[in-house]
Amino acid sequence: MSQAADAIRERRREYYTRISQQHLSPLWEVLSVLVPKQPQPTCVPAFWKYDDLRPSLMEAGELITAHEATRRVLILENPAYRGQSRVTNTLYAGLQLLKPGEVAPAHRHTQSALRFVLEGRGAFTAVDGERHYMSPGDLVLTPSWTWHDHGGTESQEPVVWLDGLDIPLVQMLDAGFAEDLPTEQQPIARPEGDSLMRYGANMLPVDYHSRPHTSPVFAYPYERTREALYNLSRSGDPHPCHGYKMRYINPVTGGHAMPTIATFMQLLPKDFRGRPYRSTDATVFVGFEGYGRTVVGDRTFEWGPRDIFVVPSWTACRHETQEEAVLFSFSDRVVQEQLGLWRESCE
Numbered sequence: 001m002s003q004a005a006d007a008i009r010e011r012r013r014e015y016y017t018r019i020s021q022q023h024l025s026p027l028w029e030v031l032s033v034l035v036p037k038q039p040q041p042t043c044v045p046a047f048w049k050y051d052d053l054r055p056s057l058m059e060a061g062e063l064i065t066a067h068e069a070t071r072r073v074l075i076l077e078n079p080a081y082r083g084q085s086r087v088t089n090t091l092y093a094g095l096q097l098l099k100p101g102e103v104a105p106a107h108r109h110t111q112s113a114l115r116f117v118l119e120g121r122g123a124f125t126a127v128d129g130e131r132h133y134m135s136p137g138d139l140v141l142t143p144s145w146t147w148h149d150h151g152g153t154e155s156q157e158p159v160v161w162l163d164g165l166d167i168p169l170v171q172m173l174d175a176g177f178a179e180d181l182p183t184e185q186q187p188i189a190r191p192e193g194d195s196l197m198r199y200g201a202n203m204l205p206v207d208y209h210s211r212p213h214t215s216p217v218f219a220y221p222y223e224r225t226r227e228a229l230y231n232l233s234r235s236g237d238p239h240p241c242h243g244y245k246m247r248y249i250n251p252v253t254g255g256h257a258m259p260t261i262a263t264f265m266q267l268l269p270k271d272f273r274g275r276p277y278r279s280t281d282a283t284v285f286v287g288f289e290g291y292g293r294t295v296v297g298d299r300t301f302e303w304g305p306r307d308i309f310v311v312p313s314w315t316a317c318r319h320e321t322q323e324e325a326v327l328f329s330f331s332d333r334v335v336q337e338q339l340g341l342w343r344e345s346c347e
């Protein structure tokens, strides 16, 4: 019996070796990995305390200028993907530092980007001819193929923000293009706040025809976000898993603000004990106000303002607080929704 089994194993091995020279391979050896019963994420839970990484970022500020680096950024690498510039399987994250007087020169690329401002004031991001002077908690979008540059020309202090991009997704699709503007800064064509006033007031210019994929509003100031969360929290019970959670939208369509990255802000009330939650979109969270604890699979992260953590796909996650707290997050949920793949479970 076992001799017969050995013989068949040997014949198969010999067969696999032979067909591999024809660049063929047997599905039955890999089927359960290719078509898993449920997601088997390769990404792992990860945590960065801002106070621990800030000195390294400031040291980068002594070693290289924003001009020389083009973008002076420390990439947050998921421990499962060292050397691959990925924070999750599909997304990239990094911390960018701009010092007073510096300019990160204008370029554009097919990758979409978000900036979530962590500290400092007075630096701007310019997008399509409009500058937004950034304050902590602001969300600034630089949609695919829009010219963008960053300038610390008015700032008195270092400005740090989190960059979130769809780099790994675009890499997988082999759809990356980029170009530099010949001049360091793009010309200013519109006053500050123009896009928010035009498109973010529950009205649209009557003849406005939207760009199909992305929000015409590119800066979402924190005061407005905070006010929306506060008002939501006054008018009803918190969600058992999320507390009070809102998503940033494209006001033209009501859909997500960008086509590849979904963005969210949530308010966790004092003494919140969230129920376990799973979803298929690996998510990057950033603490912004207050302190909390999040259990992610078998890890527990105690976070405060500006700390960053990653929840992999289909990994149970629950939030707890002792005081009111605010969390920013982003994921590829918008892509999965468009493809009919997104699933969630609140236990």
Ligand code: GTQ
Pocket: 071, 073, 093, 094, 096, 109, 113, 148, 163, 165
């Ligand atoms: O600011 O354009 O962190 O192109 C990585 C790639 C930031 C940017 C990053 C980029 C940028």
